[in-house]
């Protein structure tokens with residue numbers, strides 16, 4: 602039987618993705634989450650979902666610029682763990698915050714624009730997670746690549762969700778939106794060609 606070999610970056614990733622959850626559980630059991638535990642847990646899981654999604658989107662452009670293929674192996678785990686944190690984030694919202702009260706949840710999800718965008722992002726991540734297997738890749742062929750470009754839409758919508766839920770004047774969500782737009786721009790063919798040309802000049 603062929604043994605699967607893991608690249609050191611994969612090992613770091615598979616361990617690293619559990620760190621925010623471990624710290625959250627530690628802080629929860631040691632009373633370190635402040636006065637509003639639910640809000641703190643919601644914010645932390647939402648932020649981790651966003652960070653992992655952005656890291657997943659960064660793998661392809663950074664691998665192109667550095668000509669370092671192992672980064673491509675990190676796209677799937679980073680995307681899947683982003684989905685895991687988004688699911689915990691959503692579960693805290695509906696389970697802990699709203700006690701699974703369907704009428705209240707429906708009202709909250711449909712009335713708050715940041716929640717509608719968050720839900721859309723979550724649904725996209727769900728579709729991407731389900732279809733991320735080799736089986737779906739074979740089944741969908743060329744359409745798989747097109748479908749998985751939705752990761753950029755998810756990244757962008759996650760930043761819109763963030764922009765809409767913070768007070769005016771807070772710059773952090775705009776910085777995240779800028780990063781996602783730069784990563785998207787890096788995938789546009791002329792920009793990609795330009796980057797490759799600059800890289801080959803610098804290397805030669």
Ligand code: HEM
Pocket residue numbers: 640643644645647648650651654683687690691694716719720721722723759762763766
């Ligand atoms: C139905 C789906 C979702 C709902 C209902 C939801 C709801 C919330 C709520 C209630 C907050 C805290 C607002 C506050 O008290 O200030 C929040 C924050 C946040 N959410 Fe979501 N969310 C959803 C999906 C997502 C997804 C899919 C992502 C990312 C992939 C995400 C990323 C974030 C981020 C980055 C924050 C702000 C964290 C911070 O301020 O540090 N959310 N969300």
